[in-house]
Amino acid sequence: MQGRTYTADAEPGDHVKVAGWVHEIRDLGGIAFLILRDKSGKIQVKFEKDEMDEELVETGLGVHRESVVVVEGAVEEEPRAPTGVEVTPDSVEVLADADPELPLDPSGKVDAELSTRLDNRTLDLRKDEVKAVFEIRAEVLRAVREEFRDFYATEINTPKIVATGTEGGTELFPITYFGKEAFMNQSPQLFKQLMVGSGLERVFEIGPIFRAEEHNTPRHLNEATSIDFESAFIDHSEAMDVCEAVVKAAYEAVEENCQTELEALGLEDEFEAPEGEFPRLSYEEAIQRINATGKLDEQLVWGDDLPTEGEKALGEDVGEHYFITDWPSEIKPFYIKDHDDDEQLSTGFDMMHPKMELVSGGQREHRYEHLVAGFEQQGLDPESFDYYTKMFKYGMPPHAGFGLGGERLIMTMLGLENIREAVLFPRDRQRLSP
Known part of the structure; x- marks a missing residue:
């Protein structure tokens, strides 16, 4: 809108055009106030009924809450106003009137x-504390991308419709693809590995993954956002270094950069970035500490x-982000490389928040014969993955x-009770719309 001023930028002495929601x-x-809200905040619009045009007053005070309006007028200092200023309007235009019966209270x-809230997500995001979650989410993704770029990684986009599942099993969403069966991809894992064998060498991707899991819990989704990294010429320990740096x-x-949003969530006094190196516990040490x-x-x-109860017990014991390393080979995917000196131990690792798992990673098997053997050991047909192998x-x-x-990163960072609060339009067993 030409000439529009955000409410946060309105200064005493200005003549502004502000637009937003009532x-x-x-x-x-004898006096009334309209509080106008836009992306940047709120501003008070003052109506002195006896001194103003009657039609202007009727328009400004007769509009329903959440209607979209444009107000033009002079900005004056007013310490009693919510933001210390107010607008005396010359004109009020209603761009879109809202139904007086709202499904929720913004x-x-x-x-x-x-x-x-999820059924009416557009209205829900008009609340400061809900909008704050997604402003923070955007900042997290910006920072993550920048950190990966600092690691000399190239951003890629891999297919989400595939002929075979990344990890096999039943957690696949089948679709019909021009008369053939295809699947929604569980992970960019195989594609990002192929890219480290290309001239790109070091890559990252932020994109959707799809898991047909039957879980219906506050921390599971069937469509989630995966932040992936893969690099040639590094081992699992160096991958953990990158993981820690990114988080x-x-x-x-x-x-x-998000103090206003943290204040909206009531977290301004307790939010702290983690300091120091994340502890690295071996799988064996982890189960010993859980048992203890x-x-x-x-x-x-x-x-x-590790059962959910075990992860919770260990998280309370450790009390900070930490890694679990050296998992048994038998419970890690086929593409995870075993230790050279002990085939019973994998180079796989998980990174944990005290409340839940956030990351799965490891060094990959890059030797053809060993990779094919890993497929067969897990009951997968290597020929189905020929494009990869x-x-x-x-x-x-x-x-x-x-x-x-x-989403798990955002959920744990902000202490959200349900992972769906970190997704605009979540997809789970019950929810396919909006």
């Missing part, structure tokens, strides 16, 4: 269930995956990488 109307008799005075960069960017907490009904033994015949360097759950 947040609230306060009628005190002012936040009346709470709504999460399902109602720290995300926190530091939010701490530096005494919080599980049965003791874990070598080869067990054959490239390992043509000079595939040692490489390592990881995948970081974008």
Whole structure:
């Protein structure tokens, strides 16, 4: 809109055109106020009924909450106003009137269930604390991209429709693709590995992944955002270094650039970027520490995956972000390389927040014969992945990488109770619309 001023930029003495939504109307008799809200904040518009044009007053005070209006007028200092200034209007134009019966209250005075909020996400994001989550999410993705670029990584985009699943199994969404069966991709894993064998060498991707999991929990989604990294000529330890740096960069960017949003969420006094190196526990040490907490009904033994209760107990014990390394080979995917001196141990790692797993990564198997053997050991047909395996015949360097759950990063960073609060339009077992 030509000549428009954001409310946060309005200064005493200015003559402005502000546009946004009617947040609230306060009628005190001879004087009334319209609170106008835009992306940058709110501003008070003052109507002195006896001194103003009657039609102007009727237009400004007769509009329904959440209607879209344009107000032109002079800005004056007013210490009692919410932002210290107010506008005395010359004109008020209603661009779009809102239905007086709203499905939820964008002012936040009346709470709504999460399902109602998600059904009416456009209205929901008019609340400062909800909008803040997505402003922070945008800042996290910006910072992550910048950190990857500092690591000399090239951003790529890989297919989301594939002929075979990345990891096999039943967690696949089948689709019909010109009369053939295809699937929504579970991960960019195989494609990003192919790219480290190309001239790009070091790559990253931020994009959707699809898992047909039956989970219906506050931390699972069927469409999620994966933050992926893969690099030639590094090992699993160096991949953990990059992972740690990326997570720290995300926190530091939010701490530096999102104070207004943190205030909206009530986190301005408690949000802190992690400092120091993340502890690295071996899988064996992890199960020993979990068992020592005494919080599980049965003791874990070598080869067990870590149950949710075990992760929670260990997270409380460690109290900060940490890595679990040296997992048993049998419970890591076929593309994870084993240690050269012990085939029972993989180079796979997970990075954990005290509340949940955020990252899975490791060094990859770059030797063709070993890779094909890994397929067969996990009951997968190597011929179905020929587009992938054959490239390992043509000079595939040692490489390592990881995948970081974008929504889980935001959820744990902001202490959200449900991962769906970190997604604009979540997809889970019950939700396909909006």
